[in-house]
Amino acid sequence: MTVDQMSTVADRPRAAATAGRTRSAERPRSTMTARRHRAFYMFVAPWIVGFLLLTIVPMAYALWLSFTTFDGISPNWHYVGLGNYRELMNDSVTWDSLGRAGLFALVSVPLSIIAGLGLAVLVNRPLRARGLFRTLLYLPAVVPPVGAGIAFKNLFDQNAGATNGVLTFFGFDAVGWLADPYARYVLIMTVLWGAGNIMIISLAGLQDVPRELHEAARIDGASSWRTFRSITVPLLSPVLLFQTVTGVIASVQTIMPMLLAPIATTGGLTTVPQSNYTYMIHVFSQYFALGRYGYASALLWVLFVLILIATGLIFRFTSGVVFYNVDPEAKK
Amino acid sequence: MTATSLNPEPPVRVRIRTHRLVLYTVLVVVTGLFLGPFGWLVLTALKTPAELASAPVHWVPAHIQWHNFADAFDLIDFLGYARNSLIIAFLYAGLVTLSSAWVGYGFARLSAPGKKTLFGILIGSMMLPQMITLLPTYLIFAKLGMVDTYWPWVLWGLSSAPYLVFLFRQFFAGLPRELEEAAIVDGCGYGTIFWRIFLPQSWPVLSASFVIAFTWTWGDYIAPQLLLSTDKSTLAVAVMTTYVSSAGTPITNLQAAASVMYVVPILLIFLVAQRGFVAGMSTTGLK
Numbered sequence: 001m002t003v004d005q006m007s008t009v010a011d012r013p014r015a016a017a018t019a020g021r022t023r024s025a026e027r028p029r030s031t032m033t034a035r036r037h038r039a040f041y042m043f044v045a046p047w048i049v050g051f052l053l054l055t056i057v058p059m060a061y062a063l064w065l066s067f068t069t070f071d072g073i074s075p076n077w078h079y080v081g082l083g084n085y086r087e088l089m090n091d092s093v094t095w096d097s098l099g100r101a102g103l104f105a106l107v108s109v110p111l112s113i114i115a116g117l118g119l120a121v122l123v124n125r126p127l128r129a130r131g132l133f134r135t136l137l138y139l140p141a142v143v144p145p146v147g148a149g150i151a152f153k154n155l156f157d158q159n160a161g162a163t164n165g166v167l168t169f170f171g172f173d174a175v176g177w178l179a180d181p182y183a184r185y186v187l188i189m190t191v192l193w194g195a196g197n198i199m200i201i202s203l204a205g206l207q208d209v210p211r212e213l214h215e216a217a218r219i220d221g222a223s224s225w226r227t228f229r230s231i232t233v234p235l236l237s238p239v240l241l242f243q244t245v246t247g248v249i250a251s252v253q254t255i256m257p258m259l260l261a262p263i264a265t266t267g268g269l270t271t272v273p274q275s276n277y278t279y280m281i282h283v284f285s286q287y288f289a290l291g292r293y294g295y296a297s298a299l300l301w302v303l304f305v306l307i308l309i310a311t312g313l314i315f316r317f318t319s320g321v322v323f324y325n326v327d328p329e330a331k332k
Numbered sequence: 333m334t335a336t337s338l339n340p341e342p343p344v345r346v347r348i349r350t351h352r353l354v355l356y357t358v359l360v361v362v363t364g365l366f367l368g369p370f371g372w373l374v375l376t377a378l379k380t381p382a383e384l385a386s387a388p389v390h391w392v393p394a395h396i397q398w399h400n401f402a403d404a405f406d407l408i409d410f411l412g413y414a415r416n417s418l419i420i421a422f423l424y425a426g427l428v429t430l431s432s433a434w435v436g437y438g439f440a441r442l443s444a445p446g447k448k449t450l451f452g453i454l455i456g457s458m459m460l461p462q463m464i465t466l467l468p469t470y471l472i473f474a475k476l477g478m479v480d481t482y483w484p485w486v487l488w489g490l491s492s493a494p495y496l497v498f499l500f501r502q503f504f505a506g507l508p509r510e511l512e513e514a515a516i517v518d519g520c521g522y523g524t525i526f527w528r529i530f531l532p533q534s535w536p537v538l539s540a541s542f543v544i545a546f547t548w549t550w551g552d553y554i555a556p557q558l559l560l561s562t563d564k565s566t567l568a569v570a571v572m573t574t575y576v577s578s579a580g581t582p583i584t585n586l587q588a589a590a591s592v593m594y595v596v597p598i599l600l601i602f603l604v605a606q607r608g609f610v611a612g613m614s615t616t617g618l619k
Contacts, residue, residue, distance in 0.1 A: 036442055036443065036444070036522075037442075037443075037444035037445070038444075039438070039442050039521075039522040039523075040438050040442035040443060040444035040447065041444060042438075042522075042523075043434055043435060043437055043438025043439075043442060043522070043526075044435050044438040044439065044450060046431045046434060046435055046490060046491055046492050047431075047435040047454065047491065047492045047494075047497060048450070049491065050487070050488075050490065050491015050492060051453070051457060051491065053487075053491070054465070054469060054487065054488065054491055055457065055460065055465050057472070058465050058468035058469040058471075058472055059464075059465060059468065061468045061471070061472060062464075062467070062468035065468070065471075072471075119362070122355070122358065122359060122362075123359070125355065127355070127356070127359070133359055133363060135603070135606065136363050136366065136367060137362070137363060137366055139366070139367070139370075139599060139602070140366050140367075140369070140370070142547065142598055142599060142602045143370065143595055143598070143599070144547075144550065144551030144552075144553070144568060144594070144595065144598060145551060145553055146551070146553050146568045146571055146572045146591065146594070147373075147551075147571075147591050147594060147595035147598075148369070149572070150373065150571070150572070150587060150588065150591040151369040151370055151372065151373040151591070152369060154372055154373055154376045154584065154588055155368070155369050155372045155373075157384075157584075159384070159385060159386065159387050159389070160376070160379075160383070160384040160385070160389055160390070160584070161372075161389065162368070162372050162389065162391075164389060165388075165389030165391065168388065168389070174387075193366065193369060196366070245459065246459065249459060249461050252461070253461045253462070253463035253464065255463070255553070255554055259553070259572065262582070280463060283467070287467055288558075293471060296467070297467075297468065300464050300467060300468070303461070303464060304461065304464050307461055307464075311459065
């Protein structure tokens, strides 16, 4: 009874009832256990049903569409097997947009993590008005994408933008930031603007780093850079890993290029400059500008599989590096 | 609080002072850069179209054009769009908070065979790329005739959000076991226990969850853009797409004014609810 109840209130997934425990508890109190089991499924039902209907079914539907020529209009759409996938393999626009998305993730994710971590270290010091700095640095991360897009469009406007104002003030030529080939830098800067997000999460991690470790290192004569590299970063590595994975997933599906385009509608996708024409934008233009649902679904599934592979690879390559400081005696 | 600051030697103190000066300078500059884009948006909102069109940049408006805000308000049905945004955000945030608390209670306080697997799927589904599922979902909603209605948000709300489920699970798992023990002995159903005992305990998480879900919906651009026609759409879509002259050129200053009015409520909500927001982020951020 007590064992069973303890697992009921388990506060860690690891401590959840093992099969053996449940079985042994079933004998004396089978009605109560059965009642608890039924209650569990009753409670998680909304999520299970929602997950099936709003995630699994759409994904399966997309998989089915990806084998067809469905476009939503013509009545005689038909099954083409792997035709869409074959077309996709031979489509240079797809490959180019995929390369752009990959490069964008490869640059923007590490940069924003470094920026966020740097800010966290900065505002973790004993400072006056520390709370104010934290709030102000985090604030941009709360600004919705539409607000960010419009703000950056104005900031980098060719004529009226502050950036070109500064450039011309120092005698440089004005730059067409929102057009090729510079638009990609503006896109990266919109990501960096939200680095406050990573700052807050890293800050929570920094405050969990045991103080004794820092003191011991200092007594041993370690420089602050050395302490940071050998103590802070390893202890933060699970947080950084999590940020890397979610960052990569977020960056490949960003619609920011659309919001930075001169005319931002799904119909006006053609105004997205070439250098910001990422894979997701390609999917959108196939989906909505051209209505090629079948082909676009194949694109989606390829992206989905690539994300799974990328996530797997990130976990694989970091498994030896990421350090989980799990204290079995921890009271939490 | 650093060990060196306890050191009484004067040269060290001087070094610390310059060190601090550098630190504050860096912080002030970085904070300025972070606030820059928003500051520039406000400045843009206060300029005339002529000032925005001419090549050497006008750093500040010659005459502050406060009326731009009123004009942005009148040019489109700003209030109507804001109302649509509010309806969707309240609908979704209210439903998803309740459903996530419900599911979170199940994962925190009850167990059954398969719980571990289900929890693993829940955590894994947080990493599913939402944009990928949204597009086929849109096609299905279109087929079911739910385009141009708020039903999609009701369904999304009822089906709970993994991130918020996790938030509630962490909170409920931390409450003492005695809470429901007496009720179980008295023969109360788990539904009653959840509703009468656990939910009233969880105001901090409930409000954090509501605020988080509200800002998601208020900030969402792509779902309303796909699912709603122009007049039923949200402020996000309207701000992005409707400030265009009849000639097809964007009306920059009014759009900037509108986006200030669109963003400021979210900033205010954040400033008020900051603590719960940040606490929520740091619990779910890693653990």
